[in-house]
Amino acid sequence: MSNSGTRVLIAGGSLVGLSTAVFLAHHNVPCTLVERHPGTSIHPRAVGYYPRTAELLRTVGVEEAAKAAAAGFEQHKTRAGVVSLAGEVLFSKEELAGGDELTDLTPAKLLLLPQDRLEPILRARAEKLGADLRFSTELVSFAQDANGVTAVVKDADGTESTLQADYLVAADGPRSAVRESLGIRREGRGVLSRHVSIAFGADFGAVLGDRRYSVVHVKNDTVTGILVHDDTLTEGTLIVGYDPEKGESLDDFTDARCAELVSAAIGSDAVEVTIRSRFPWDMAELVSETFVQDRVLIAGDAAHQIPPTGGYGANTGIADAFNLAWKLALVLAGTAGSALLDSYQEERGPVGTYTAQQGSLQLALRSGTATEEQRAATDDAMTVTMGQAYRSGAFIPEAGAQRLPLTSDPRTLRGEPGTRAPHVVVERDGTPVTTLDLFGSGFVLLAGADGGSWAAAAAAAGSALGTDLAFHRIAPTAERGALADPDGRWADAYGVGPAGAVLVRPDGIVAWRVTGAVPSGEQGAVLEAALRRILAR
Ligand SMILES: Cc1cc2nc3c(=O)[nH]c(=O)nc-3n(C[C@H](O)[C@H](O)[C@H](O)COP(=O)(O)OP(=O)(O)OC[C@H]3O[C@@H](n4cnc5c(N)ncnc54)[C@H](O)[C@@H]3O)c2cc1C
Structure with missing residues (x-):
């Protein structure tokens, strides 16, 4: 088995793994990323990045490319409820106005850009900065000791090799095998519901006319779901739920069934539908009890699974990576003690828990089930994403100062x-x-x-x-x-x-x-x- 080395090994090459690679490479830290898929994610999932995330991307020279890619989505600001794309519009609401009203607070704006469009930009930036990105490569196992991490990785041919690293960042998603193998439990309300995102191709431009949506809630006799569409008006994703307790399962979503659901959501038999792929996911509020175990640092959905309502998962994961990268850089350079890495948990752990709860509160609000108490506890997106006051960590609190709440406006x-x-x-x-x-x-x-x-x-x-x-x-x-x-x-x-x-x-x-x-x-x-x-x- 061949053997090679790096300073930081990143498991997972979707949004948070790629962000970690960009941020580490920005700080000149040699890193190797392994992603089991052959390329970046093909599912849009996150469609919005709050201004704080845009600020972080700006720091590493990604904001301009992301803004350019987002230009086609500038008009996609309306959240609507419809019987179908071709049918009656039940409600229609402008999303966060995009940031023009925030100029005193930030130079950045809300970025509306599907995750499958942002990931290639992050990939290109990471590669340009010298990160070693290995797709079609899986982390099979790892062991850590006082000197570092030894990982076994398998490439597309099935060839296994070992990789030595000083640290391992687990950005391997909600089912994180790294987290599970360390026996790190998760806390929170658990899995709330099960869903499948159906990626499809269909020429629905004529049906949409001049309407452009960020998110469309569809409800008719055949389908209840959420549809997002891209700026070419030929690709979209339909998200539907299923309930194992009612005997429903992922296997129910055959190509034929998916095409039927998508056609019903579009509402026109004249539009031909091609099913591209299915992506199962759980609506869940689950946060790792710790984000740090010795030489392993957990980030993104591996650390916190947040109900996507509110759009906080990707934003929080990118912020984790940003918080972590400079700390790893200084520890690896010998400028900081390794205890600096404990501050990653101290700072990001409470934020993960709070943000997951905010995701759940948004879910209650959007589904119309929120109690008065839940409404009062729901913070606006700028407070959630930009208003954090870390409670303890790598900073020096002022003697005698009143402790701030975890988040404020x-x-x-x-x-x-x-x-x-x-x-x-x-x-x-x-x-x-x-x-x-x-x-x-x-x-x-x-x-x-x-x-x-x-x-x-x-x-x-x-x-x-x-x-x-x-x-x-x-x-x-x-x-x-x-x-x-x-x-x-x-x-x-x-x-x-x-x-x-x-x-x-x-x-x-x-x-x-x-x-x-x-x-x-x-x-x-x-x-x-x-x-x-x-x-x-
Ligand atoms: C429908 C939907 C809509 C969403 N909308 C928003 C939104 O608007 N805003 C927002 O902020 N967030 C949103 N999110 C959440 C966002 O998509 C996630 O938070 C984000 O994808 C997390 O990225 P990640 O890299 O941590 O994990 P993942 O995206 O799950 O990626 C983990 C990666 O690790 C790889 N991997 C796993 N194990 C291994 C291994 N052993 N070896 C190699 N590779 C491995 C996987 O293949 C995968 O590519 C949404 C999510 C969904 C499902």
């Missing part, structure tokens, strides 16, 4: 440690830039107009700990060596005074801050101590 956050560093438009040499574009590689220290002496502290702390630590002073007007904040928004948005400073992690989360002045002779030591703690050194 992101408009109310002010640069508190453990929250997303806010978007503020500043100017560099007269050109507007968002503060978010300052983050994404190493640590960044931002200081107010009177905080120039933090520059030396940043240089000293960065060099003492062997890590990148960029420095930016933010002044009210254009000055040499400073970013300008002509609107005077930065200090308020980051909750600091003119002598204050804010340390931002590579994933754009505030790690530490001082709101007022620190004597310049003490700044180096104060900053180094903070960074040392964050890096688990």
